[in-house]
Amino acid sequence: MSARDAIEHALRAWNQHELGRGASAVIDFDFLPPDGDPPMPVDRLTTFERLSELTTEVQDPAVLRRITADLAYLRALMGERQPLDAYIRATQGCPAAGWPAEYVAAKGEQARACLDALGVGWGPTTITDLAQAEGPIDADAAPDAIRQAATEYEPAVRRMTDTSAPYELAVETTSVDAYWAYWLDGAGQRVRLRLNMRNATFTKVQVRQFALHEVLGHGLQSASIAMRCQAEDVPWVRLSSVHGPQQVLLEGLAQAMPLFVSPDDEALIARVRVDHYLQLVRAELHLAINAGTPIEECVRHARQRVPWWTNDRIAGTLTDRSADPLLRTYMWAYAAGIDWFANLAETDSALISRVLHAAYRSPLTPVDLEALWPQGPTVGGLGSSHN
Known part of the structure; x- marks a missing residue:
């Protein structure tokens, strides 16, 4: 399984966990839904640790930007509060600079x-x-x-x-x-x-x-x-x-x-x-x-x-x-x-x-x-x- 496919599996499992606890979905659009049943739910900390491991295998910059966003959001869900600009840069991929x-x-x-x-x-x-x-x-x-x-x-x-x-x-x-x-x-x-x-x-x-x-x-x-x-x-x-x-x-x-x-x-x-x-x-x-x-x-x-x-x-x-x-x-x-x-x-x-x-x-x-x-x-x- 490629690093990208492993990331997708981890995100789908995390999504099942969030849906099961009545929280907001992690996935809003699945561009290539797999056949069969969704994966078993996996909790936030386990997902965080798995995605952290996968960062060492990621080479494509687009995939790295995506996994960076997931890790930052997981940190926030578990209570870590980054300064706004750092949080927005990690998730949305742009500064929270604002306009004059x-x-x-x-x-x-x-x-x-x-x-x-x-x-x-x-x-x-x-x-x-x-x-x-x-x-x-x-x-x-x-x-x-x-x-x-x-x-x-x-x-x-x-x-x-x-x-x-x-x-x-x-x-x-x-x-x-x-x-x-x-x-x-x-x-x-x-x-x-x-x-x-x-x-x-x-x-x-x-x-x-x-x-x-x-x-x-x-x-x-x-x-x-x-x-x-x-x-x-x-x-x-x-x-x-x-x-x-x-x-x-x-x-x-x-x-x-x-x-x-x-x-x-x-x-x-x-x-x-x-x-x-x-x-x-x-x-x-x-x-x-x-x-x-x-x-x-x-x-x-x-x-x-x-x-x-x-x-x-x-x-x-x-x-x-x-x-x-x-x-x-x-x-x-x-x-x-x-x-x-x-x-x-x-x-x-x-x-x-x-x-x-x-x-x-x-x-x-x-x-x-x-x-x-x-x-x-x-x-x-x-x-x-x-x-």
């Missing part, structure tokens, strides 16, 4: 201009007013509407990414007390989209956004990578985990997808611009709370930046990004990813095609992204006032 306050404010002005064009003001009711302007739809109609939007966008996404991979989509609804409203996972060509009805809202614009993000972003992208894994013996670990260094690519491209596919859709682009700004603000809070900034100061900053955020939303953001070992790493991928890909959308078409084609063939890491665009921005930012 002036840059964040400029993206806020860009978002505000997009909202103004839609007749939506900036204040405590912005998100409610935006939803009304977009046209709310009934939650029961959302799954079919998302499927329909995905069908309409699919030819364009396939052309841009040069993929012919098939996929089978299942849409499920659930209601759980968690931060997420939409979640996609799967194995091979099977893709599952879950809608968390406790947090999800649905408008005509959001349906288009989620079709591009979840179905044609995460779903088709993962199925495309899986198809390559079936056709050739790729060198990297064939499992996707949100604590791993491919997450910047996955979340970044999925959030920015409308910029590439539907740049003339004014309402949809407004959503992307608002999301870009909000992710940068969340990154500011991520850095602040992990640097020991008092809660009162974090709350003041959040309210000044985003006047429509509720107390519950602010408290949850701070808790998730400081106290939860998984979200402390994973949440950084959203800001790092959307910022890099939003900047990519402003470059020439040849570069965009090169990156998007590569992104639907391999689980690219920040190192890979920066190699594809050496003149591009540093993934994870260049620094902020909280460093």
Whole structure:
């Protein structure tokens, strides 16, 4: 058994352990699911020791980056608390540097201009007013509407990414007390989209956004990578985990997808611009709370930046990004990813095609992204006032 195959076996066994104890899954997408029953569960410490042993056998840099992420996350699960930058570098593969306050404010002005064009003001009711302007739809109609939007966008996404991979989509609804409203996972060509009805809202614009993000972003992208894994013996670990260094690519491209596919859709682009700004603000809070900034100061900053955020939303953001070992790493991928890909959308078409084609063939890491665009921005930012 190769070192990569041994790592995959260890991760699958660890995943069974986490599922058995009711914790978050370790594996979110299995690009090459094995035949037969899953391996017997293996606990965290045994997995940590096994992966540590396997590091001596790893030669491929991509595999080493992946196993480094797994070991760092296991350390966090067992109580070790690395400084944020070290933890993010080990897991997401990029620095937790952040962005200058002036840059964040400029993206806020860009978002505000997009909202103004839609007749939506900036204040405590912005998100409610935006939803009304977009046209709310009934939650029961959302799954079919998302499927329909995905069908309409699919030819364009396939052309841009040069993929012919098939996929089978299942849409499920659930209601759980968690931060997420939409979640996609799967194995091979099977893709599952879950809608968390406790947090999800649905408008005509959001349906288009989620079709591009979840179905044609995460779903088709993962199925495309899986198809390559079936056709050739790729060198990297064939499992996707949100604590791993491919997450910047996955979340970044999925959030920015409308910029590439539907740049003339004014309402949809407004959503992307608002999301870009909000992710940068969340990154500011991520850095602040992990640097020991008092809660009162974090709350003041959040309210000044985003006047429509509720107390519950602010408290949850701070808790998730400081106290939860998984979200402390994973949440950084959203800001790092959307910022890099939003900047990519402003470059020439040849570069965009090169990156998007590569992104639907391999689980690219920040190192890979920066190699594809050496003149591009540093993934994870260049620094902020909280460093």
